[in-house]
Amino acid sequence: MTDEDGREATSPVRFRAGQRADVVAYLHQVAGQSGQRLVTVVESTNGVLDGAMMVSGLEVYRADPWALPERPLLGSAPALVLAEAARRDLSALAKLKIDGGTLTGRIDELDAGIARSAAAEEPLKRRGRWIRHGRRTDAKVALTFDDGPHPPFTGQILDVLERYAVPAAFFCVGLHATAGSQEVARMSEAGHVIGNHTWSHPFLPDLSRDQLDEQIERTHEVLALAGGTPSNLFRPPYGSRTPEVVGWLGARDLRTVLWDVEPSDWAMPGADVIAQRVLEQAQPGSVVLMHDGGGDRSQTVEALPAVIEGLLDRGHRIVPLTELLESEGE
Template identity: 55%
Template structure:
């Protein structure tokens, strides 16, 4: 068996491959930000090479890297997640190095968690996440009352906000922007820094069309696994990448990946100059249920003041782009208007 690790950095991704003795089994490789497809092709090539020699390949990420496992799983790679308690400390900015991720699986494959298309990056940790969210209810309510968190705020006016996470991600971001342009509908894009760094043209197009651009971290980590300094760096680097593309000081709204939070994480966010944005409507388009299912789920769940969560990044989002006209036409037919998140009526 061969073991690969995929790490993220301030400029892109790194891949390392080890054999069963923990020795390098292939040259290390680096990929620029936004080159998830190139990472996928590189690993598939290694998988074919090792298969000819009768060896299989497993690939390991950590919980601070939520932007590659979906595409790699769908490509047919065996993906695993190594959690902080089986890894060495992370650097100041970046995941655990790729070789250390691979080494965790070399030491004990049972210590890392198998991922799948249907499970998402946090496979096996859903109960923990739910418990952390439940423990955060009081802190979140205080933030809502102070106007520092937007979520589940119904209003009398029939207006909703379309939001798209995890991009920019060509060509799907462009297809979604085409649909929004066609209907003259504003939206809010919660962008990942690693993608914002790579796809400036998409950010420029969002800004030119009047869409809101917001922060979704640099690498899509599970926030409870970060220190305060790591969280601040994730937000600041992403703000800088967006500001470099479209000007200004960067976003003032932030969506936590997976909605992950603890009372401590919320207290850190409350200290920063940002408003946390969650969601009310989730059609689970990331799981690729089909365009009709996405449209139907949005229309069934929508209500005045709703924040609708969809995705333009994280893999193939053709179903989301295909579903979007039906979502818009269905809501317009029910008398709804559309607003950016910062334009939603607040109680």
């Protein structure tokens, strides 16, 4: 933390993975004691903190690569560098909003990168390595959850899945898995699919190839150490990509799994809205994207029974993601 003159306002404090709530509580404590405006800054290679911060009422900004020096192979720019970027010119940073998430202000860039990637994806689609949904003639759907493990929400989602005896896939963030080994082991023991969702949920176009490789490899390692059985399934954060990123992923032994049903539960629209959106969008072969991590996921937990019961009432079978991908379709 720095003050308006660039001096360190407090001694540096370090937090381990899994201490998101402690980080948020500390920031509120500092703000209350100082009585001054507190601005919190993240950057685009770290998409795991801003959600909880914003829900708690903190003012959060994002510093983009062009405002920062080159980052390390794994991780973000140093905290003091981020603080100085805000002090130097706060107007150059993007103020984040809950309904825009970490990519507030860069959604057009995200969409443009996805559109430009269509041709690069085609060869991978033909080889079954770039998938949005299964065969439309099969009354099967797969439930997937991103950004965990995140207590208590991951455990609560696992409880619901166990109660209904339905499978799911969890695309885990490596940083969260280091502190959530019990949840990862429980996923594996219950027979759920475990996929790779990078180490810190970065916006992939901001990474070099080496940085992307490190994000994937470190996450695979920690999932295995946590007691899970990681698959070769990968999901890019935000679905972000460019033709170059698609090429890098295609060079690895991965199957990239996207989705065709997204209720935007991360924006916290309400449990009823989440369930309604899933049921309105789902069709045979659908891959449903929801979230067990990255913020307050109590609405997702609340919506899940209605999602499961509604899908079953409509004649869909909820199957493991791997079964659905055996018959992937266009």
